[in-house]
Amino acid sequence: MGYITNIDIKAHFNLVDMYVNDPRFKKYYDQHGVGLAELLKEVVQEEIILNIKQK
Numbered sequence: 001m002g003y004i005t006n007i008d009i010k011a012h013f014n015l016v017d018m019y020v021n022d023p024r025f026k027k028y029y030d031q032h033g034v035g036l037a038e039l040l041k042e043v044v045q046e047e048i049i050l051n052i053k054q055k
Helices: 005-016 021-030 036-054
Strands: none
Touching: 005 036, 021 036
16 A cells, blocks of 8 residues: 556546546536636646656
C-alpha cells in the first residue's frame, strides 16, 4: 500500500479528461466558474507529468 503503478498513473491521467468530455462533469465544475473543468483537468494532468519527471 502507498505506491502507484504506471497503470494507475495512466488511468488517473485519462480519467480527468472526463472533466471536460463528459457534459455532466463539465456542467458541475463550470457552474462554479466558466472554464473551471478545463483548468482542473490541466492542473491535475500537469501535476501527474511533474511527478513522473521527478522519479
